[in-house]
Amino acid sequence: MSENQNLLAEQRRALILDEVRRRGGVRVNELTRKLGVSDMTVRxxxxxxxxxxxxxxxxxxxVPVVEASTHEPGFEAKSGLELSAKEDIARSAAELVAPGSAIALSGGTTTFALAHRLxxxxxxxxxTNSVRVADVFHAAQRAGSQGQGAATVVLTGGVRTPSDSLVGPVADQAIGTLHFDLLFLGVHGxxxxxxxxxxxxxxxxxxRxxxxxxxxxxxxxxxxxxGTVGLSSFAQLEQVDTxxxxxxxxxxxxxxxxxxxxxxxxxxxDSEETQS
Structure with a gap:
């Protein structure tokens, strides 16, 4: 980590968290030297x-918090975290969607924020296999805020998870018969x-x-x-287009x-785009 007194609080905290996870723990005096900020700021x-x-x-x-790889927070527990980041992500992701597209949205609080932007x-x-995402579109249609050209929403069905996603054989069978232009995927890690x-x-x-x-x-x-790892992997980074x-x-x-x-x-x- 290089010293930088002008880092935004969120950027600085991301660097701190990365250092904690990478090294297994850090001391306050080490962070003050690396970040070039005061002891009070680090604390x-x-x-x-x-x-x-x-x-x-x-x-x-x-030191890092070591959660069980099977621990799954509920939707409400996750919905209050990183709100500004999720709104920024939703705004940028919505720009990728063209009118008339067939898209899929997985469960999660970030896809929930994206649904409002769409x-x-x-x-x-x-x-979608997200009850919360489907509700965003249905509520807009009931309120009349979506007129001509309103979205057609397909909710997959399945067994409900703590994050209000529908999963299992029913969802899998429904999804397996469909083809989307874009999938917007929220992830645990x-x-x-x-x-x-x-x-x-x-x-x-x-x-999958x-x-x-x-x-x-x-x-x-x-x-x-x-740096977060759940119990089961379902895709490699090389399968991610964006x-x-x-x-x-x-x-x-x-x-x-x-x-x-x-x-x-x-x-x-201070957003930017990197193309590999």
Whole structure:
């Protein structure tokens, strides 16, 4: 990590979290030297990251939180995290959708934010295994905010997960008969070794079917998903056409995935786009 006094708080915290995960722990005095900020700033950053549940504060520093690879937070628990990043990602991802497209949206809080951004795109066919995503479109249609050209929404059916996704054989069979122009995929975790992963075995299989049925795969995931590994992998990074993330993703991570992900879109303030 290079010293930089002008880093945004989210970028600085992403660097801290990456260092904690990579090294297994850091000390406050090490972070102040590396980041070129005050002891108080580092401690505030550690407090914020600890409140998010992504690291644990210890005397003089911090260590990673080691969650069970089967732990699956509920939709409400995840919906309050990284709100500005999710909105930035949703805004950029929506620009990839052309009127009249057939798209699929997986479950997740980022795809939920994206669904709101797609309400004004006419003549979409939307396939989703997310109850929450389907509700966004249905609520808009009931309220009359979607007129002519309203989306046609197909909800797959299946067994409901803690994150309000529908998975299992019913969902898998429905998805396997369809073909999408674009798949927007929310993920539990992303890493070089594990690729895209989830703590739910049935959801992993449903996500595999979604990937197989899509002409192009777009992952929508904020920087905190990097380095997280769930119980089951369902796709490799090389299967991702585009990853839309936020500016908190460290530069060294962007370089590391450049030869694996075809296109990286960094949304939000100081956003940039990297094409590999």
């Amino acid at each position: 505030r950053d550690l407090d914020a990251l600890a409140r998010q549940g992504v690291l644990e504060k210890v005397h003089g520093g911090a 309400l004004d795109v006419p003549d979409l066919t939307v396939v 992303i890493s070089i070794e594990a690729g895209l992963s989830t703590p739910n075995l049935a959801e992993a299989e449903t996500n 079917r979604l990937v197989q049925s899509a002409r192009r795969v777009v992952v929508v995931a904020d920087h905190t998903k990097w 990853w839309v993330t936020d500016a908190g993703l460290p530069g060294e991570v962007r370089e590391e995935i450049a030869d694996r992900v075809q296109r990286l879109v960094v949304a939000g303030k």
